[in-house]
Amino acid sequence: EPEVTQTPSHQVTQMGQEVILRCVPISNHLYFYWYRQILGQKVEFLVSFYNNEISEKSEIFDDQFSVERPDGSNFTLKIRSTKLEDSAMYFCASGGVFTDTQYFGPGTRLTVL
Amino acid sequence: AQSVTQLDSHVSVSEGTPVLLRCNYSSSYSPSLFWYVQHPNKGLQLLLKYTSAATLVKGINGFEAEFKKSETSFHLTKPSAHMSDAAEYFCVVSDRTYKYIFGTGTRLKVLA
Numbered sequence: 284e285p286e287v288t289q290t291p292s293h294q295v296t297q298m299g300q301e302v303i304l305r306c307v308p309i310s311n312h313l314y315f316y317w318y319r320q321i322l323g324q325k326v327e328f329l330v331s332f333y334n335n336e337i338s339e340k341s342e343i344f345d346d347q348f349s350v351e352r353p354d355g356s357n358f359t360l361k362i363r364s365t366k367l368e369d370s371a372m373y374f375c376a377s378g379g380v381f382t383d384t385q386y387f388g389p390g391t392r393l394t395v396l
Numbered sequence: 397a398q399s400v401t402q403l404d405s406h407v408s409v410s411e412g413t414p415v416l417l418r419c420n421y422s423s424s425y426s427p428s429l430f431w432y433v434q435h436p437n438k439g440l441q442l443l444l445k446y447t448s449a450a451t452l453v454k455g456i457n458g459f460e461a462e463f464k465k466s467e468t469s470f471h472l473t474k475p476s477a478h479m480s481d482a483a484e485y486f487c488v489v490s491d492r493t494y495k496y497i498f499g500t501g502t503r504l505k506v507l508a
Contacts, residue, residue: 339493383428
């Protein structure tokens with residue numbers, strides 16, 4: 284069964300460093316999403332992406348964040364200058380056309396020191 | 397705006413007894429509602445989805461949920477808990493732009 288994959292599973296970085304979180308969505312999906320979950324808090328929407336552009340973004344998704352689909356398979360989330368409060372589990376999800384069902388990857392745990 | 401409230405942060409049941417995980421939603425239109433499960437160190441797995449075709453929705457692993465508009469509820473149930481059901485469960489509503497709004501999660505513990 285097709286699944287969403289994410290790499291790395293864990294990422295430790297120093298404050299101020301750039302990180303790129305990678306996701307491989309399900310191959311025939313056209314909608315892509317990033318969510319995050321700070322420890323002990325609810326899962327929050329960050330951004331949705333369709334047709335090579337951002338469809339919607341939350342207040343969390345400020346200028347430090349960017350997303351890209353650099354080729355036909357990967358979907359990336361970049362944080363330019365990480366802050367301590369960016370420490371969280373980041374989930375990638377993808378969805379097909381004419382459906383609001385999303386399929387999630389296992390997540391990347393980001394720790395900013 | 398859409399929102400979901402999961403009424404219990406932790407639920408403990410004995411193996412073989414029924415499971416009830418409660419979820420209330422708020423939506424200005426007929427929503428799509430989901431339950432997802434997250435096992436330790438795993439991704440979020442879709443258990444079931446409500447889209448207005450039927451109020452009682454059957455999902456994987458013996459779970460089901462009933463949509464009650466009058467009560468704005470979408471509680472998740474299972475007749476008999478297994479040890480493998482121990483996990484965190486999320487109630488989710490999808491808004492008109494398809495983004496998900498999550499509840500705070502309910503951690504289910506199954507006692508032997």
